[in-house]
Amino acid sequence: MVDVTRIVIIGGGPGGYEAALVAAQLGAEVTVVDRDGLGGSAVLTDCVPSKTLIATAEVMTTFDSSYEELGITIADCSQGPSRVLSVDLGKVNRRVKRLAIAQSHDITQSVTRAGVTVLRGKGRLGAGGQHVDGSREVIVEHEDGSAESLRADAVLIATGCHPRELPDAQPDGERILTWTQVYDLEELPRELIVVGSGVTGAEFAGAYQALGSEVTLVSSRDRVLPGEDPDAAEVLEEVFRRRGMNVMSRSRAETVKRISARTDAAEGPSSPEAGEEGRVGDHVEVTLSDGKVIRGTHCLMAVGSIPNTADMGLEEAGVKLNDWGQIQVDRVSRTSAPGVYAAGDCTGVFMLASVAAMQGRIAMYHALGDAVQPLNLKTVASNVFTDPEIATVGYTAADVSCGKMDAVEVKLPLRGNPRAKMQGIRDGFVKLFCRPGTGIVVGGVVVAPRASELIHSISLAVDNNLTVEQVASAFTVYPSVSGSTAEAARQLHIRKREIPDS
């Protein structure tokens, strides 16, 4: 018998709906309040749509970059356009949206089947604070304007975040876009400027380049993907440039303006050849901090995100936020207010769907008195869905160089891997980190096509404190890209003996 039975969850993304399923399994009475649809931004606008778009881009890149080397010829290629493949973006985007809505629908069905009540509306904490019985009030504002009050023994806030906008670069949903707006495009942007070279910017820049756009990537840092393994980021930037992307490093976008056809009409007539996409005058101008101006047909802003924590009665209820508005939580997802938990992007702990889901489940195990293991971020596997993909787990090169972890590393370029050679894969590597002396695997990076699938063996090793000897002794298929993981482990077995444990 548990004390806490009424659970109200605000936000139905992975942080919210996974928590709801666990809480229902544990016998609680669960209500999820969501304003946009279950699955959250992860399913409706962010993770699922972007990976569905990338699925098309992946086919294009794989074909475009390897067909010649693999001996494939296209009959009428010499007469056609210089590019073998082209894309119908309207069709791609309709598929993206269809899959997203279907997945949201599937999630709603499984959550309601588990006995969870789903309410469509906006939730916030009631002003009254905690009642004498320890319960709290959640106010739900329904879409029709009516309001409802719910009582909860524990509340989980899992409201996610939304794209950050710059005051001088306001999205219009047509030419200046956030990542949630790109799926309404019917035609492929001819010249796309992507502002921001973090994971989201890099993924979209790579995808649109593969789909056929001319892409300029504006990066305020020295290198793309500043938060990732530097060797991996270097490989990706090199591949981007080789494929013709204009990567502008150390360039900060100050303003983004749409110059409409009408504004331009005063300056002269449009070119007769220019179609809808290329109408002279209907373009965007991005002004950089050094005064330089770059032009394109579209601009995608990928400059970070803002947590959805405003106007929710959080601070009034004693929930502490940090300077960025993110909810502060401990490793079992507790906030500073008793009975209020938080999970996912609104906490800023690690902006991944898998981490949001884990935080949500942990919150419910804790609230409902079940056995709970605190969140361990050192075993989180993550992936950048570019081509090649970059998958990472455990301690990083930065952790090693700043002294946070004492580790030895081996990096094996895929150029030497037999399967990679057969498949015409030249870019990428497998990198492993292990403790000197004991040889316990503490981290790894894979840069390869489908690195997201290849990282799992390293994740298992990191999660279970396996040694490089144990990783090396497991069979791999010959020929396989994962053979490089075993080979890296074999090389580390020798290297770790050269450096004593400190």
Ligand SMILES: Cc1cc2nc3c(=O)[nH]c(=O)nc-3n(C[C@H](O)[C@H](O)[C@H](O)COP(=O)(O)OP(=O)(O)OC[C@H]3O[C@@H](n4cnc5c(N)ncnc54)[C@H](O)[C@@H]3O)c2cc1C
């Ligand atoms: C372009 C992009 C691609 C990504 N790709 C990946 C990926 O491949 N893999 C990965 O692991 N992660 C990926 N992420 C990150 C991932 O999408 C997030 O980490 C994940 O969505 C976080 O889940 P969440 O439950 O915290 O919030 P969300 O998924 O944002 O869900 C929050 C929900 O709460 C609702 N809500 C907000 N306020 C209220 C309110 N007051 N009342 C009621 N409802 C409210 C929202 O409408 C939304 O439905 C990506 C992110 C972006 C931007």
